[in-house]
Amino acid sequence: MVKIYGGSTYNATKVLFTAEELELSYEYVHLNFVTGEHKSPEHLARHPLGKVPAIEHNGHFLFESASLCRYLANISNKKLYSADPLRAAEIDQMVDMICHHVGRWLGVYFYQEVVLKKYYNKSPEEKAIAEAKGFLDQQLPFIDKTLVASRFLCGDEITLADTIALPYFHAQEVTSVNFDAYPSIKRWYAEMKERPAFKRALAKMPQ
Numbered sequence: 001m002v003k004i005y006g007g008s009t010y011n012a013t014k015v016l017f018t019a020e021e022l023e024l025s026y027e028y029v030h031l032n033f034v035t036g037e038h039k040s041p042e043h044l045a046r047h048p049l050g051k052v053p054a055i056e057h058n059g060h061f062l063f064e065s066a067s068l069c070r071y072l073a074n075i076s077n078k079k080l081y082s083a084d085p086l087r088a089a090e091i092d093q094m095v096d097m098i099c100h101h102v103g104r105w106l107g108v109y110f111y112q113e114v115v116l117k118k119y120y121n122k123s124p125e126e127k128a129i130a131e132a133k134g135f136l137d138q139q140l141p142f143i144d145k146t147l148v149a150s151r152f153l154c155g156d157e158i159t160l161a162d163t164i165a166l167p168y169f170h171a172q173e174v175t176s177v178n179f180d181a182y183p184s185i186k187r188w189y190a191e192m193k194e195r196p197a198f199k200r201a202l203a204k205m206p207q
């Protein structure tokens, strides 16, 4: 059985949500960041940087959230992904766009407005927020336009692009990012966050 190591973070949520959509049977191990469980020698053997998520399967350890989601899809008959190289590349391209661009900048808002305050009692750095806003103003119109043309991020069926993207958008419920200019993103988000698999994933981790 797959063992998923996580914490209450959007990167770990991607993996739990994907596992739930795939109806995979797995064990979830929650690591406590406050007590430093993610930096213990046991966890450093699973993830060289002492981060979450990581998984253990058949005696092998793997890390990097998007790679983990892809692996889970591949061991579950490819629901959410595809055996067709072109279709798989289209899904990969959207996953990379989310992780390296849109999600990266949404992550800056979450770090600056939530993490810095909660864990370091620090105020957000205006320069970092302005940089993230600049990139999101360029990139979110593309995501909105994509969602005008299709129900999900990569066509009319849910794929890894959606399960990987949703946690970044969900994290913005506690930031100042405003999606009012993007009605199709709002439509997609409202539908996605009600999925039973997402609710089951969130219920697994203390918020």
Ligand SMILES: N[C@@H](CCC(=O)N[C@@H](CS)C(=O)NCC(=O)O)C(=O)O
Binding pocket: 009, 010, 011, 012, 038, 050, 051, 052, 053, 063, 064, 065, 066
């Ligand atoms: N690119 C990695 C990022 C992993 C990551 O940065 N995880 C954060 C939580 S979202 C973490 O474990 N931070 C704790 C630390 O770095 O000490 C992935 O997608 O898995």
